[in-house]
Amino acid sequence: MFPSQLTTSKKRWQPRYTVLALMWLVYGCFYLNRLNLAPVIPLIMDDLKLSHAQVGLISALFFALYAAAQLPAGYLSDILGPKKIITLGGVISALANLFFSAVSSMFYLIGAQSLNGLGQGGGWGPSVKLLNNWFPESERGRALGAFCTCVSIFTVLAYVLSGYLGETFGWRAAFWTTPMILLSVVFVFWRVVDDHPGRCSEPDEIYAGNRNRLIAVLSNKDLRMVCLGFSCLNYVSYCNLVWVPSYLHESYNVSIVTASFLAGMYPAAGIFARPLGGYLSDVTFGGRRRPLLLIGLFFIVLSTVFLARANHLGWAVILIVCVGFFDQLIGTLFFALELDMLPSELAGTGAGFVDAGGHLGSMSAMFISGLLVDLFSSYKPMFFALSILSCTAIVAVLRIRERKTMC
Numbered sequence: 455m456f457p458s459q460l461t462t463s464k465k466r467w468q469p470r471y472t473v474l475a476l477m478w479l480v481y482g483c484f485y486l487n488r489l490n491l492a493p494v495i496p497l498i499m500d501d502l503k504l505s506h507a508q509v510g511l512i513s514a515l516f517f518a519l520y521a522a523a524q525l526p527a528g529y530l531s532d533i534l535g536p537k538k539i540i541t542l543g544g545v546i547s548a549l550a551n552l553f554f555s556a557v558s559s560m561f562y563l564i565g566a567q568s569l570n571g572l573g574q575g576g577g578w579g580p581s582v583k584l585l586n587n588w589f590p591e592s593e594r595g596r597a598l599g600a601f602c603t604c605v606s607i608f609t610v611l612a613y614v615l616s617g618y619l620g621e622t623f624g625w626r627a628a629f630w631t632t633p634m635i636l637l638s639v640v641f642v643f644w645r646v647v648d649d650h651p652g653r654c655s656e657p658d659e660i661y662a663g664n665r666n667r668l669i670a671v672l673s674n675k676d677l678r679m680v681c682l683g684f685s686c687l688n689y690v691s692y693c694n695l696v697w698v699p700s701y702l703h704e705s706y707n708v709s710i711v712t713a714s715f716l717a718g719m720y721p722a723a724g725i726f727a728r729p730l731g732g733y734l735s736d737v738t739f740g741g742r743r744r745p746l747l748l749i750g751l752f753f754i755v756l757s758t759v760f761l762a763r764a765n766h767l768g769w770a771v772i773l774i775v776c777v778g779f780f781d782q783l784i785g786t787l788f789f790a791l792e793l794d795m796l797p798s799e800l801a802g803t804g805a806g807f808v809d810a811g812g813h814l815g816s817m818s819a820m821f822i823s824g825l826l827v828d829l830f831s832s833y834k835p836m837f838f839a840l841s842i843l844s845c846t847a848i849v850a851v852l853r854i855r856e857r858k859t860m861c
Contacts, residue, residue: 470588470589470651473584473588473647473648473651474585474588474589474597474600474601476642476643476646476647477581477584477585477601477643477647478600478601478603478604479604479639479643480540480544480577480639480640480643481577481578481581481601481604481605481608482604482605482607482608482611483544483608483632483635483636483639483640484543484544484547484574484577484608484636485604485605485608485609485612486608486611486612486615486632486635486636487547487548487551487570487574487632487633487636488547488570488574488612489609489612489613489616489695489696490551490612490615490616490628490629490632491512491513491567491616491628491696492612492613492616492695492696492697492698492699492700492717493612493613493616493617493620493628493699493710493713493714493717494616494617494620494625494628494710495509495696495699495700496700496703496704496710497620497621497624497625497710498625501625502558502560502563504560505824505828506700506824506825506827506828507821507824507825507828508560508824509824510820510821510822510823510824510825511564511820511821511824512560512563512564512567512820513567513696513820513821513824514817514818514820514821515564515567515568515571515817516567516568516570516571516574516817516820517571517692517813517814517816517817517819517820518568518571518817519568519569519570519571519572519575520571520572520574520575520813520816520817521571521575521809521810521811521812521813521814521816521817522572522575522810523543523571523572523573523574523575523576523810524575524578524579524806524807524809524810524813525579525803525806525807525810526575526806527539527543527575527576527578527579527580527802527806528579528580528582528583528802528803528804528805528806528807528809529667529668529802529803529806530580530802531579531580531583531584531802531806532583532667532799532800532801532802532803535649536580536581536583536584536587536649536802537580537584537643537644537647537648537649539576539579539580540576540577540580540581540584540640540643541640541643541644542573542576543573543574543575543576543577543580544573544576544577544636544637544639544640544643545573545637545640546569546570546572546573546576547570547573547574547576547577547633547636548573548633548634548636548637548640549569549573549633550566550567550569550570550572550573551566551570551629551630551632551633552629552630552633553565553566553569554566554567554570554629555626555627555628555629555630556626578805578809579802579803579805579806579809580802581601582598582789582792582793582801582802582805583801583802583805584647584649585597585598585601586793586798586801586802587649587650587651587798588650588651591793591794592736592741593736594736594790594793594794595731595732595733595735595736595741595743595786595787595790596729596732596733596736597732598732598786598789598790599728599729599730599731599732599733599786600728600729600732601786602724602728602782602785602786603724603725603728603729605721605724605728605782606721606722606723606724606725606727606728606782607721607722607725609695609718609720609721609724610718610721610722612632613699613714613715613717613718613721614714614715614718615628615631615632616628616632616714617699617710617711617713617714617715618711618714619631620710621709621710621711667799667800667803668803670796670800671796671800671803671804671807672807674795674796676795676854676855676856677792677795677796677804677807677808679850679851679853679854680788680791680792680795680808680850680854681807681808681810681811681812682811682846682847682850683747683788683847683850683851683854684785684788684808684809684811684812684815685811685812685813685814685815686815686843686844686846686847686850687751687754687781687784687785687788687812687815687843687844687847688812688813688815688816688819689815689816689818689819689840689843690754690758690777690781690819690840690843690844691781691785691816692815692816692819692820693819693820693823693836693839693840694720694774694777694778694781694840695717695720695721696819696820696823697823697824697827697833697836698717698720698774699713699714699717700713701833701836702716702717702767702770702771704833705770705833706767706770708767716771716774717774719771719774719775719778720774720775720777720778721778721782722778723775723778723779723782724778724779724781724782726779727778727779727780727782727783728782728783728785728786730783731746731750731782731783731784731785731786731787732786732787732790734746735787735790741794742856743787743788743790743791743794743856744791744851744854744856746783746784746787747784747787747788747851748848748851748852749780749784750780750781750783750784751780751784751844751847751848751851752848753776753780754777754780754781754840754844755841755844755845755848757773757776757777757780758773758777758837758838758840758841758844759837759838759841760773761773761774761777761837761840762834762835762837762838762841763834777840788808788812789805789808789809791854791856792804792805792808793805794856815843822839823836823839826839
């Protein structure tokens, strides 16, 4: 059974859409502390005399720790409850950003961003678990789509705020402002939100043991293809999110603020694309995820091929927005697939597994993209690599047998 819109939990009324709104705000603030690096990369490189590859290494290790944290965070959200893991992750991320703002050596920069990745890892998997607790299966795609609009909106805010603070007060200002915002919002979240809407359910005995729980997730062949497809898409996503501001600044000689604003159009496309993807998947395609995934990936292939050949700022921005639209149209559907495949007792663990694999793609994108730019003194090879990865994702999605193992 799933709750009605208003349910009692701990002797207070909590509409599930109020919970969704608070989750939206908290996870959005996670992004303020995740993507505040991208707009100020040129400033950091100039101040600390770092290369593209060195900055790529800092970002790659962030995503290495982020990926490593996903499965444990998702698993612990199934065992201990998602609220505790989300709150702990937010506190760690905020402290890591404050530390990053105070250091200069490569060793400490890597350490701070790695710690930030660990904290950020406590956000996504537990959030998927919390959504699964509060929303019925028939609304799953739409709930995920609505929730993930925070990623689009707060990515834009991260670009604009970080770019403005960096250019006005120096790049360090971007790393001590956003943690204060995150800590304030996490405190409200901790005080108000509950793990579930007052319903108690006994865990399935099949998954009572730690080993059985992990085996049920890791042995699912279709889920491994979901993980591979999401990894390829995440390579595309984070390559653009991190490197597009620098690409626009270096290739078209626009200011840091202008480059941040134009790059912000990539995530801004998700404000419309994310809920649309959930609606189309739930309603138009009757709960099927694969058709829309294949459509979106096909258009990403075309857009990235043309982007690699773009020589005019206007066309480059249009193509960047196209990639961003289709990327965000389909991104959450990988997790809708995961929730369709697994019982609710494994929702957090499964989401952690998919996101961990996905951010192996993010980690690779950071370093490999920076290395390609250094080797070829051009961003064109970077965009061609995105086309190849998108084709790989299409192959992975075609190998998924879309079915529901448990309703």
